């Protein structure tokens with residue numbers, strides 16, 4: 001006997017089995033595709049989804065154009081205000097966060113954070129004028145953006161299609177008829193998942209592509225970097241959709257009745273989409289104590305008073321050397337006062353910086369915790385992924401602040417150059433000339449321009465890919481669960 | 493009734509050996525069932541509701557695991573090598589349900605391919621649907637608009653097209669009108685003549701007697717009696733059945749039963 005014959009036969013058997021499995025897998029996949037497309041359920045929900053998705057693009061576009069107009073108006077107003085002045089120290093220079101198309105599609109925090117910062121040469125910068133502040137109606141209803149539509153609609157769409165994937169075929173008896181043939185359970189469920197995922201996501205891509213194609217038509221030009229990020233936003237959307245699809249298939253393979261699995265899927269959906277992301281913030285709030293702003297303000301104030309008290313004896317001890325002519329005495333006193341106040345200011349700023357840093361650190365810690373808790377929910381993971389990609393995650397706020405701080409140096413130098421005064425302290429202006437020279441209006445172009453650097457794909461890739469990976473992991477875990485429970489599923 | 497020339501008897505296509513099923517809740521649905529169906533034979537399982545007929549068929553299809561014994565299809569243990577065993581069997585369930593959003597044609601195409609037959613043309617599908625008595629106008633209608641009988645016919649067409657040597661039928665005539673019932677019985681006869689081994693469960697005593705080569709009477713999971721069609725010739729099977737069901741055979745002397753008893 002040829003002893004090599006055994007492994008050969010074994011290999012052939014294995015190949016045959018593999019071939020059969022693939023054939024069956026393909027057959028089920030195609031069946032699933034056809035069945036979905038021919039169902040009323042699909043026709044109706046596809047129509048609704050398409051309308052909503054295209055609407056999200058339209059609203060996003062409109063939103064962006066409106067923000068753009070408002071942005072330009074603010075800039076114009078600022079320039080006009082500078083141009084109306086004759087002295088640089090009189091101006092109120094305001095910098096503004098420029099709107100971006102992806103911001104309009106995935107709002108994130110962009111409407112919650114202040115867009116305008118009034119420049120000061122030194123000290124804290126405070127962003128004001130949030131979008132919701134200006135248009136409170138939107139704060140109630142939020143915007144119908146892509147993240148919302150995807151987050152809510154895609155997940156519901158998935159559940160509507162898959163809640164009865166397995167138990168529906170059981171109650172209808174087709175499961176028995178299928179398995180009276182030589183097909184493995186693995187091929188069956190893999191084919192079913194792949195078929196429904198491909199069918200439904202291809203269907204979803206149609207309105208998404210139409211929506212994306214509408215952007216240039218509506219006059220919104222995306223850079224190639226923005227297109228790339230939008231592509232990944234859509235990809236995250238599909239991965240997120242897959243999570244709920246596998247979840248619903250899993251639920252339908254641990255329950256006997258479609259009505260049960262529908263209810264169960266809905267409950268899981270409510271928790272995953274609505275409850276967990278919200279409660280994570282509450283839980284994190286309980287676990288990490290962040291000092292509130294009033295506390296910090298009063299701390300700063302107390303310190304200011306304390307410093308002033310400390311300086312009081314110095315003031316009392318100040319004496320002008322005997323024989324100083326009165327004309328020189330005043331500048332001397334002024335200089336002394338200036339120095340004192342500058343020292344105080346430095347100390348206060350040091351404290352401010354320390355407190356702010358502490359606050360920032362605590363906040364970040366709380367945020368990190370909240371995010372970690374929220375990541376139990378695929379909906380939160382999806383939100384993190386797409387808001388990062390769109391540049392509207394909480395990082396936007398830090399980014400704007402950092403840009404503003406960077407700009408503050410430029411501004412401060414500029415102002416010093418123009419007004420000849422060092423920033424801060426008490427500014428005593430002594431006009432010592434009586435001659436009325438012709439005052440010229442200021443040229444706003446002289447003011448250094450504020451450049452906000454938008455997030456780039458490269459920057460977001462790192463952080464958003466973790467979340468996209470997490471979404472894929474959810475897919476894998478839920479599919480594994482569905483797979484395992486289907487292997488033991490009672491087909492009758 | 494032992495076959496004297498058992499050495500030339502063809503190997504059974506379907507065989508239950510000491511097949512026993514006790515469900516999780518402790519119900520003994522099938523108790524030590526032994527039966528053989530050879531190619532070209534029809535075995536009818538008679539029995540009241542809950543007798544264990546569906547349980548027996550489910551065991552052949554590996555939908556449930558036997559507590560004891562084995563179900564063999566073409567000599568292959570259906571619970572040990574289900575994928576191999578099921579290549580040799582076609583199945584029509586009690587209440588055929590197909591994909592409601594598919595047309596009859598699409599359903600047939602899918603299930604026949606699933607059964608491993610990929611070479612059929614549309615004409616052959618049509619011929620099979622004609623053969624089971626489905627009107628042509630229904631071929632491209634969606635299944636959700638089908639009556640129970642029409643679904644049953646489509647299911648039978650699928651089983652025919654799978655062209656497997658063994659066929660399992662669970663109350664195949666339950667949804668059919670009398671005409672369709674007669675046609676169905678004729679069809680089953682044809683399949684038998686083609687050499688298929690057919691195991692069917694039924695409540696229909698007359699048809700069972702008319703068509704079957706063997707009739708087994710199940711009660712409470714126990715095969716009470718098994719008779720060949722020759723044994724039953726001239727016997728009032730209905731009475732016999734009722735007697736078995738009532739458990740007469742064990743205690744009292746029944747004239748019919750006496751007539752059947754080997755002397």
Ligand SMILES: Nc1ncnc2c1ncn2[C@@H]1O[C@H](COP(=O)(O)OP(=O)(O)OP(=O)(O)O)[C@@H](O)[C@H]1O
Nearest residue numbers: 515517519521539540541542543544545546547548
């Ligand atoms: N999944 C199950 N779990 C527990 N008991 C079951 C299960 N399925 C069937 N039984 C029980 O097993 C017995 C046999 O049931 P089976 O369905 O095989 O009967 P049947 O002969 O097909 O009846 P019918 O003519 O009504 O179809 C019944 O007592 C039934 O209650």
Ligand SMILES: [Mg+2]
Nearest residue numbers: 545546547586
């Ligand atoms: Mg039954």
